[in-house]
Amino acid sequence: MNSGWVRTLYLHRQRLLLLTIVIITLLSLLGFQRFSFDNEARGLFRTNDETFEQLEEIFEQFRPDENDCLVILKRPGDTFFTPASIAQLQQLVSTLEEDELVSHVVSVFSPEMLVCDPLPRPLVPPADTSGVDWSNVEEEVLTHPISGGNLITADSKSMMMVIQLGNQDLLVSDYQPTVDHLQQVLRRWRADSGIEAYLTGLPPVRVEIFRSIKTDTFNLMLAGACVAVCIALLAFRHWALAFMAVAGAGIGSFWALGLLSLTGVKINLITTILPVLVVVIGLTDAVHLVFDIRESRVRGIKPERAAWLAVRRLGVACAFTSITTAIGFGSLSVSSIEVISQFGITCAVGTLITFLAVVVVVPWLASTGIVGGAYQGRVSRDSLCLKKFSVSYADFILKYRFVVLGLFAAFLIWMTLTTLQLHP
Known part of the structure; x- marks a missing residue:
């Protein structure tokens, strides 16, 4: 990078560099207003082949089985089939069906569970029915072709209820309130009845996964920043040099997330690692530049010229390392799995954005009197040994x-x- 305009930019147009930093940062802040998470669970497995299209067609014609929650019940005492336990279980079914999103609860108490001998009658009668032989009812439930082995185990120790949520394909955000409500219902019912009951199935699992994505994204950003600070302080042993390196990589990560969000990109389970990934990539370029700036300052070169010399000597090399890294990530875009393709594209773009941040932020900080001028060119003994x-x-x-x-x-x-x- 020895062009005249580049030399002028880094030596005499620091205000233009600052203006560039401010403009891109404001755009990134605007992008963070649109920052969101992709809560389409099936999108993680979406492919561009015929098999997935057939699956989509089946779900459209019938109903997606991904919307089914499962309630697992553990037998209280010796049997489920006592008037008191049956009354509590039937009351639970009625309470679960009160939720707006719950279309049906499939259980041994469902209306479609019938026994014909010879006229149809409910498989499990209401708890207040008189003259019922509950041991005989238990035997009929265990031998019923639908309930036996499906809704109740062969040893009668566990029972299952299937809660069907709607008849259409739902996003995680659509059924998250319902899952939380069902959890509350089961907690209250478990405390009142004394029967162990647990909610499981794809919807509760996905709610927890996507809830953790939101927290993990920011936790990973914080962890990455802490690791970057420790590495920079260990490498340079001076706050100004460490600040240059960390600020370049950190602002690059901020720009990458903000600008990608500005274009409508959403964070999913795979791209959660993007902030830490681009910090690591950006930190390598920043460390190279800061080491060169330090060497120039040791030789007595002024901060502005030290910043320019670092860009002139290492700018092209750092650019090609970032470009080759972006090409490597970009090669994933040809994958037939949509989430892998998106991961490759976002990482490639994030790498290039982070490189831009490093070659703009680090030289500008190095040219300022507050940061660049704070380092007077003294080298520690361990740095000399390392060299x-x-x-x-x-x-x-x-x-x-x-x-x-x-x-x-x-x-x-x-x-x-x-x-x-x-x-x-």
Whole structure:
């Protein structure tokens, strides 16, 4: 990067760099107003092949089985089939069906569960029916072709109810309030009846997963920032140098999330790692630039020129590393699995945005008197030892380059043969 306009930009147009930072940051803030999570659970498994289209057609013609919640009940005492237990279970079914989104509760108490001998009658009569032989009712339930082994176990220790939520395809946000309400209903009923009851199935599991995505995204961002700060302080042993490196990578992550959100990209289960991933990628470029800036400051070069020299010497190299990384991620866009394709595209774009942040933010900070001028060019003893080790290591590699090349070529061949033996 030795063009005249680039040199002028970094040496004499720091205000233009600051204006660029402010504009992109404001756009990112605007994007965060649209920041959202993709709560279409089936989208994680969506593909572009005929099989998934057939599945979509089946769900449209009938009803998606992904909307079914399961209530697992554990036998109280010796049997479910006592008037008191049956009354409590039938009351639970009625309470569950009161929710607006619940279309039906399939259980041994359902109206469609009939016994013909010879006239049809309910498989399980109401609890207040007189003269009922409940041991005989239990036997009929266990031998019924629908309930036996499906809604009640063969040993009669556990019973299951299937709560059907609507007849259309639902987003996680659609049934999250219902799942929370069902959990509350079961907690109250469990406390009143003394019968163990648990809610499970795809909807409750998905609600917990997507709820954790929201918290994990911000927790990962915080964890990534803390790790970046520790690494920078350990590497540079000076707050100003560490701040340059962390600020470049951190602002890059912020820009990446904000600008992607501005274009309508949503965070899903896979792209949750995007903030930490781009921080790690951006930190590598930032560390290279800051090390070069430090070397220039040690030689007595002024902050503005030190920032420009770092960009001139390392800008192209860092650009190509970011471009090759983006190409690697971008290759995932050809995947037939939609979520993998989206992951590749977002990571590729995020990598390039983070590189832009690093080559703008780090040199601008280095050229300021508050940050760049705070470092007076003193090098710690451990930094000198590290530099001495690096020089010795590089000399050794260059001296025995053919031996090293041969060893790593053999290692590459061995790894390739090992990879060919992997099975999906």
